[in-house]
Amino acid sequence: MPSQKWTKSSWRSFRALQQPVWPAGSALEETQKTLSQLPPLVFAGECQTLKAQLADAVEGRAFVLQCGDCAEDFSRCTGPDIRELLKVILQMSVVLAFAGEKRVIKIGRIAGQYAKPRSSDTEMVNGTELPSYRGDMVNSPDANLEARTPDPRRMLEGYYRAAATLNLVRSFTLGGYASLERVQAWHRASLDALPAGQKYEDLVRQIWKTINFMTAIGLDPQHTPQLNQVTLYTSHEALLLDYEEALTRMDSTSGGWYDCSAHMLWIGDRTRQLDGAHVEFLRGVRNPLGMKVGPSYDIDTVKALAQRLNPDNEPGRLTLITRFGADKIDSYLPKLLKEMKQEGFKVVWSCDPMHGNTYQNEYGQKSRKFEDILREIKNFYQIHKAEGTVAGGVHLELTGDHVTECTGGSRQLLDKHLHLNYQTNCDPRLNAEQSVELAFELAEMLHPCK
């Protein structure tokens, strides 16, 4: 139990749910050894900076935009795919910052979101029962037994792809691509015809006016880092503990342990048992942490978890990501907020409006309705307002591509259209247009006058 000393492998004496059964004789040990000798993907100072920024979101001085794929796909670790995702995140954050007048902390579900919890160990694919797809770092989604057999060497592949992704993210965000002067270039021509496209054009004009004004009074936009560089932090669900342990390193400056696979790690709704291995592992690393909270929560357990994961009640350490669904949030969120506020827990409250709003359509596809996603966020804001707590951010599944996975939005996608470009290996994501549209709705909610 937690009174025992934490080590990066102490989770091994706890029950770990959702772990793959690696075949006997596979390269597990060798892979872990190799991973543990490879360079960290992030460094402790960056995690501390993110934690300090998240502390501002606890107080409502900043807004957290955490978003990206449900499950990253090895085959989409390409320059254009990464650029398109970054572009939509930049567009959304500029909308939130300019129209919503709030500092935006950008965290991608990127560079490591390769392992997925599943409700069942097997699934039926075209009439055959196969081991479930558990994310590219475990097995392949292809429909045959060999592809579905977990292979630990995929963790190494995941590490290299995460490193390559992060490398490009760092050069895009620091090397000029993210410069505010390119705000128009991030815009996609296809958005033009849509209401969100017109609003975006108006916003671009206002930003240009502001930049021109700054230049006119003598500021040099070229040499203003805030206009030319952004930081996109990385995050993923810390599910695959063999991988997370191998990437955990001691920071020589602070003497603390950090899971250097990403800046922020979260615990999923299915693996947040108080006496489980995931909680044991994450309590000992100093990264900022997230924890999903769904309708099955028990209030005393959530309090005990907050205490275990953040014993010093350090603001910015813990983000509670609620995911109840548009129909259920009214019955589940108020009590949670009341009790946590009463006990004085300092957490960032973030809304995941995706995972409680998934349905299966008549064609057998998993989808989500744009209107449900928006309704859950609106309710989230209203409930926070009523409880006197701070709505600190959102957690979204989206992509920079023109996929057709969620219905609704200004293009009014219907279930019957989803086959046109349904790509996801896992949950349905908002496409680029739907994401920018959602950002405008969000900006209205978080504007200080609201």
Ligand code: PEP
């Ligand atoms: C996810 O974020 O992809 C996920 C599986 O969420 P949850 O743990 O909330 O179900």
Ligand code: CO
């Ligand atoms: Co998902």
